Amino acid sequence: MNDMGVEGKLVADQLGHSLDVNQNIYTKSPVERRKTAVDQLERSLVM
Numbered sequence: 001m002n003d004m005g006v007e008g009k010l011v012a013d014q015l016g017h018s019l020d021v022n023q024n025i026y027t028k029s030p031v032e033r034r035k036t037a038v039d040q041l042e043r044s045l046v047m
Contacts, residue, residue: 002027003030008022008023008027
């Protein structure tokens with residue numbers, strides 16, 4: 001639901017969890033976004 005743009009608080013309420021639990025346990029970053037973050041970090045360390 002996160003990838004579909006549904007508000008995190010709404011998802012947490014539907015699941016009966018706190019927003020913190022919902023985001024920390026159920027939400028995963030897509031692999032491509034994680035790869036982009038690593039690439040950006042590598043570029044910043046080289047400079």
